[in-house]
Amino acid sequence: MNEQRPQCAVCNLGGHLIDEFITETDDTRTVIVVVRRVPALVCDRCGTTTVTDEVAGELARITDAQQGGAVSGTVVVDFDPRQIAAAG
Numbered sequence: 001m002n003e004q005r006p007q008c009a010v011c012n013l014g015g016h017l018i019d020e021f022i023t024e025t026d027d028t029r030t031v032i033v034v035v036r037r038v039p040a041l042v043c044d045r046c047g048t049t050t051v052t053d054e055v056a057g058e059l060a061r062i063t064d065a066q067q068g069g070a071v072s073g074t075v076v077v078d079f080d081p082r083q084i085a086a087a088g
Contacts, residue, residue, distance in 0.1 A: 006041070011045055
């Protein structure tokens with residue numbers, strides 16, 4: 001079965017979006033937050049990554065929560081998709 005994948009809207013290389021897990025890093029504030037196993041769509045040609053609005057919201061919640069009270073450092077957490085369902 002040849003499954004049709006959505007085309008990448010960014011590249012002109014004819015790439016298609018595939019489901020993958022990525023690692024996102026937020027180093028814009030005091031604590032560097034690394035979030036692993038984030039569900040995303042990734043172009044198989046240009047590598048552009050896209051996440052849903054729900055995933056982006058959960059990433060923002062995770063990074064905000066990890067900033068609380070810490071002076072500096074790095075925190076590594078795994079993305080938990082069940083948190084999105086619990087928030088909805």
